[in-house]
Amino acid sequence: MTPEAGFRLRHKHLLGIEPLEAEEIRLILDTAESFLEVSQRPIKKVPTLRGRTIVNFFMEPSTRTRSSFEIAEKRLSADSLNFSPSGSSVSKGESLLDTARNLEAMAPDMIIIRHPAAGAPHLLAKVCRSAIINAGDGAHEHPTQALLDAFTMRQKKGRIEGLEVAIVGDLRHSRVVRSNVFLLRKLGARVRVSGPPTLVPPGLERLGVSVKTRMDEALEGVDVVMMLRVQKERMVGGAFPSLREYFQLYGLTEERMRRAKRDAIVMHPGPMNRGVEIAAEVADGPYSVILDQVTNGVAVRMAVLYLLSGGAVGELAA
Amino acid sequence: MNWLLKGGRVVDPAANLDAVRDVLVRDGKIVRVGENLPADNVKILELKGKVVAPGFIDMHVHLREPGREDEETMESGSAAAAAGGFTSIAVMPNTDPWNDSQSVTEYIVSQARLRSTVNVFPIGCVSKQGKGEELAEIGDMVKSGIVAVSDDGHPVSSSHLMRMALEYTRIFDVPVIDHCEERSLSCGGVMHEGYHSTVLGLRGVPAASEEIMVARDLILAEMTGGLIHIAHLSTRKSLELVREGKRKGIRATCEVTPHHFCLTDAAVAESLYDTNTKMNPPLREEEDRKSLVQGLADGTVDAIASDHAPHNRIEKEVEFDQAPFGILGLETSVSLALDRLLHAGVVNVTRLVSLYTTGPARILNLPRGTLAAGAVADITVLDLDRKVEVDVSRFRSRSRNAPYQGWTLKGAPLVTMVGGRIVFDGRE
Numbered sequence: 232m233t234p235e236a237g238f239r240l241r242h243k244h245l246l247g248i249e250p251l252e253a254e255e256i257r258l259i260l261d262t263a264e265s266f267l268e269v270s271q272r273p274i275k276k277v278p279t280l281r282g283r284t285i286v287n288f289f290m291e292p293s294t295r296t297r298s299s300f301e302i303a304e305k306r307l308s309a310d311s312l313n314f315s316p317s318g319s320s321v322s323k324g325e326s327l328l329d330t331a332r333n334l335e336a337m338a339p340d341m342i343i344i345r346h347p348a349a350g351a352p353h354l355l356a357k358v359c360r361s362a363i364i365n366a367g368d369g370a371h372e373h374p375t376q377a378l379l380d381a382f383t384m385r386q387k388k389g390r391i392e393g394l395e396v397a398i399v400g401d402l403r404h405s406r407v408v409r410s411n412v413f414l415l416r417k418l419g420a421r422v423r424v425s426g427p428p429t430l431v432p433p434g435l436e437r438l439g440v441s442v443k444t445r446m447d448e449a450l451e452g453v454d455v456v457m458m459l460r461v462q463k464e465r466m467v468g469g470a471f472p473s474l475r476e477y478f479q480l481y482g483l484t485e486e487r488m489r490r491a492k493r494d495a496i497v498m499h500p501g502p503m504n505r506g507v508e509i510a511a512e513v514a515d516g517p518y519s520v521i522l523d524q525v526t527n528g529v530a531v532r533m534a535v536l537y538l539l540s541g542g543a544v545g546e547l548a549a
Numbered sequence: 550m551n552w553l554l555k556g557g558r559v560v561d562p563a564a565n566l567d568a569v570r571d572v573l574v575r576d577g578k579i580v581r582v583g584e585n586l587p588a589d590n591v592k593i594l595e596l597k598g599k600v601v602a603p604g605f606i607d608m609h610v611h612l613r614e615p616g617r618e619d620e621e622t623m624e625s626g627s628a629a630a631a632a633g634g635f636t637s638i639a640v641m642p643n644t645d646p647w648n649d650s651q652s653v654t655e656y657i658v659s660q661a662r663l664r665s666t667v668n669v670f671p672i673g674c675v676s677k678q679g680k681g682e683e684l685a686e687i688g689d690m691v692k693s694g695i696v697a698v699s700d701d702g703h704p705v706s707s708s709h710l711m712r713m714a715l716e717y718t719r720i721f722d723v724p725v726i727d728h729c730e731e732r733s734l735s736c737g738g739v740m741h742e743g744y745h746s747t748v749l750g751l752r753g754v755p756a757a758s759e760e761i762m763v764a765r766d767l768i769l770a771e772m773t774g775g776l777i778h779i780a781h782l783s784t785r786k787s788l789e790l791v792r793e794g795k796r797k798g799i800r801a802t803c804e805v806t807p808h809h810f811c812l813t814d815a816a817v818a819e820s821l822y823d824t825n826t827k828m829n830p831p832l833r834e835e836e837d838r839k840s841l842v843q844g845l846a847d848g849t850v851d852a853i854a855s856d857h858a859p860h861n862r863i864e865k866e867v868e869f870d871q872a873p874f875g876i877l878g879l880e881t882s883v884s885l886a887l888d889r890l891l892h893a894g895v896v897n898v899t900r901l902v903s904l905y906t907t908g909p910a911r912i913l914n915l916p917r918g919t920l921a922a923g924a925v926a927d928i929t930v931l932d933l934d935r936k937v938e939v940d941v942s943r944f945r946s947r948s949r950n951a952p953y954q955g956w957t958l959k960g961a962p963l964v965t966m967v968g969g970r971i972v973f974d975g976r977e
Contacts (some may be wrong), residue, residue, distance in 0.1 A: 249748070328866055348868035349750040350822030357821075369870070371750030406750060432753070434744030 244363040247372035248413040262534035280309035284339040290346045303532035377410035379528040392419035397449040400459025403430045425449035429470040450490040457498040557596030562903035563919035574926040577969035604636025604927025605905040609854035616645025621859040627665035628945035631973035633879040634962025636927035637668040643702040649674035651689035666972040670696045691721045696913040699726035715775025724776035729762035741814040741831040756784040763787040767794040779803040783830040785840040792849045804854040807885040824872035825952040852908040855882045859948035877951040887960025930964035
């Protein structure tokens with residue numbers, strides 16, 4: 232079902248996928264189709280957000296997400312400001328709320344926040360007039376990542392509903408897995424997750440996914456394999472004994488890929504650890520859509536910025 | 550001042566009394582409880598339809614003085630206690646400096662005498678500076694008036710030290726109050742580990758972190774014959790362990806907080822990371838909450854204690870991960886209990902009153918919690934039917950960190966009398 236013309240997002244902020252309705256997710260994905268086309272033009276710029284001010288408030292290192300948002304803003308002709316902890320008042324001990332109130336005093340239209348603490352965007356949303364976009368908060372959500380993942384699945388597989396998706400890796404600390412599970416379940420995909428039990432948080436089944444301890448079981452007959460980045464510091468936390476053993480048990484190899492459907496695709500939110508969670512041959516292999524994810528990320532973020540600034544279906548300036 | 554508290558429903562669990570009676574107070578003492586007492590040379594308090602009970606005791610309060618007077622002081626904390634219906638509070642030693650020596654105990658006792666409107670019973674440290682390494686000078690502190698020892702805020706991690714504490718306190722017959730937390734399991738956790746911590750992406754504190762320490766403490770109490778009191782017990786299994794321990798004759802008692810019998814970890818999600826839902830131990834699951842309610846009804850739980858933990862607004866208005874643990878409790882405890890336990894039909898009035906009077910008085914061996922002739926005239930009057938709407942901006946406490954803003958509750962403290970002096974009067 233495609234949203235009708237004039238349909239808008241019901242939410243002022245994008246704090247996560249969990250609060251969205253399936254219809255809103257479809258709206259974002261459909262809108263992104265139009266913006267994908269913009270990025271393929273020789274002159275990749277539309278005046279849609281001319282005169283709007285967007286703050287990129289990144290309190291955690293980020294390459295992909297941050298540059299993706301920046302490019303999306305530029306292609307929409309928005310004015311943007313980058314703000315990060317080093318060299319700012321944050322390093323002088325200013326609280327998150329005070330920093331936000333000060334940014335807010337400069338009347339931006341949107342604040343895009345990446346923060347190591349889960350719930351930080353929600354704290355901002357409680358005090359700010361601007362629209363808040365969550366660009367990753369702790370181990371909570373990373374909504375634009377899940378949206379670009381869904382966009383890529385739809386692009387490659389023609390649908391989301393009924394797809395069998397396996398997500399493998401550090402499920403406990405991953406915001407990508409949470410956002411993806413919410414989204415995929417809302418759009419009717421079937422999801423299996425797998426990872427060492429030391430990295431599986433309790434209650435995942437209640438989100439409608441099946442938890443497989445052994446990776447091979449998770450891969451059996453799937454359409455999509457999504458690998459999660461292993462954060463090396465987790466090893467120090469004792470969740471697994473060595474990267475070597477991790478790769479043996481949960482690394483995606485060509486041999487393991489044979490369990491998936493023949494036309495299965497491989498995804499990864501980046502940054503990848505080649506040889507830790509994914510073999511180089513798989514990352515670079517024919518089933519890999521990892522770079523398409525990055526390309527699509529720009530279009531999806533353009534759609535999110537457009538819709539949160541009040542845009543609706545069918546109003547897009549050509 | 551001499552008083553005749555006239556025509557109230559006197560509920561005195563210590564005397565097994567629940568009947569309409571007058572209470573005569575002279576020179577700060579209870580003279581008599583009886584029918585139609587003469588009103589010579591006394592001021593009369595007409596209390597028809599109200600409950601007259603021994604003064605309520607909150608055995609788990611953080612007064613923040615000395616050291617954090619921006620959050621609470623003797624004046625503000627005792628005013629909050631009085632308004633909450635409490636005539637006595639026992640105050641935890643994790644102040645700055647810690648109450649780990651006779652001089653700090655004496656400071657608290659003398660300041661309380663000068664500046665508090667309610668009785669303040671200090672609790673001393675188990676270990677020097679609450680570091681969990683060596684015993685504090687408990688004997689000295691007992692001489693100066695401590696009623697228990699605890700390193701609350703910190704667990705006593707070393708089992709050896711806990712053993713020493715349980716053995717050593719037998720000299721004085723004071724209980725060891727433990728904040729049960731196995732830190733290697735709870736490390737870094739900010740809420741209960743379960744479905745909601747998974748969805749919210751917050752680090753979890755498993756129930757086992759508390760239960761393991763409850764089990765250890767019970768085993769050590771059995772071995773040593775010491776008195777163990779489990780502070781803010783929060784899980785179903787902890788409760789089962791205490792129930793089983795008591796059955797075996799171990800000298801163990803426990804308390805439950807209003808937030809643990811009213812709220813669950815779902816509140817963290819529903820409030821979108823409100824830091825006023827962050828406390829230690831964390832809000833648990835519905836199954837845990839239900840068994841705590843059961844324990845309050847069946848007598849496994851000995852006392853309701855608030856774990857009143859004032860925090861400055863600046864410290865709480867931050868990311869959930871960064872916020873300190875703890876919420877206020879003194880001014881909402883009684884209304885929450887009346888609404889959620891009494892009016893919900895879980896406990897009767899006598900049981901409810903005992904959870905605030907005979908229960909804590911027995912644990913701490915306080916000469917309180919009774920309306921017997923000759924007892925200190927500490928009296929709490931309740932209006933079981935008064936509807937109150939919680940408004941944190943009107944709290945007497947210096948802090949505002951409570952998760953109950955806007956809640957409507959049935960039942961409230963009406964008059965609080967300490968030693969024959971009215972310290973709170975909520976009558977219209």
